[in-house]
Amino acid sequence: MNTCPDKMVHYMHEYLDEELSHEDEKELKSHLHECEACRTHFHELKRTIALVQSTSHINAPQDFTEKVMNRLPKEKKEVGMRRLLQRHPLLAAAAVFMVLMGGSVFTSWNDGNEFAFTKIENVVVDGQTVVVPEGEVVEGDLVVRNGDLRVEGEIKGDVTMINGDRYMAGGGTITGDIEEIDQGFEWLWYNIKSVFKDLGGFFQPNE
């Protein structure tokens, strides 16, 4: 074997890597024809590859994936929730429904939506409307919350409307200030203002 040129072994490997040029391949083949030692060498190399490749594939055990998943760091909770909702659209719909339902329950618990007004003897209530009838005179301030006010007579004082409309009939008059409040925040602001007004009156009693 020692008499053969070194490049022949190199050619063999290049051939096995499918990188031997066509000309060199011819040279290798003709050499293999003549030299038995190189032929054996080449045969042994091919056999080695065949033997290595003959080893059967081994498979992962059944619980492999489960074991890996159990060892992973915990995922963020929100993702789990999002996936749950994506997989079950009905659950998502139910969740939306619950939120809306909860909202409406919450607001009805908030007693701010109830119809209320200052208790004065000579006014008439017609459904959600406070009526000051023709010829009647209301002495003092009037507050109507979540309802309408129809003035046919006279109010000698301030009128405050919260979430409601005010209708003036032909002969109706209001001598004081009129304030209309539509939202919770304004209602709060109105309360704060009235507190300060009272305080102001308290500090300047002589005026």
Next chain:
Amino acid sequence: MELIVKKRIKQVLKGDQNAFGEIVELYKDKVIHVCYRMLGNRHEAEDISQEAFIRAYINIHTFDVDRKFSTWLYRIATNLCIDRIRKKKPDYYLDAEVTGTEGLTMYSQIQADGRLPEEEVESMELQDSIQQEIVKLPDKYRSVIVLRYIEELSLKEISEILYLPLGTVKTRIHRGREALRKQLRTM
């Protein structure tokens, strides 16, 4: 397959752990096989494969989605195997004598466990000896031989997996083949 994998990786990046489970399902056999051929021990191969998948999960954000996922995964697995081989104490080898038992190796212990038909035992013995010869290769030759002939990867892919120049991969394959040829000649 790469397309499905890419989709799953994007889901994993968003934090969906279940999508990673599907990736594990797709690659578990290949990874465990490479590890087994590298380490020569089923138990260790399973251990290292699990570790490889966990590392892949933790470092998934460093994976370039435009590249081949298997190349990246094999790189993690082979590096872990090489680390394990280097750390391994010599008395860990299967063909080492078990202390206190004369002439008894771990191979004979393993084989004593399973009762198999003659033919299967013979072919398994042959496979075991081939495996033994692969494990005897120095790790730099072993990794290229395993990737080339057991995973049937191209030279270019191997050079990407091992971060080695193509020329180095070729040289190692040539030498690895020569070494194995000498070892397997008598078989």
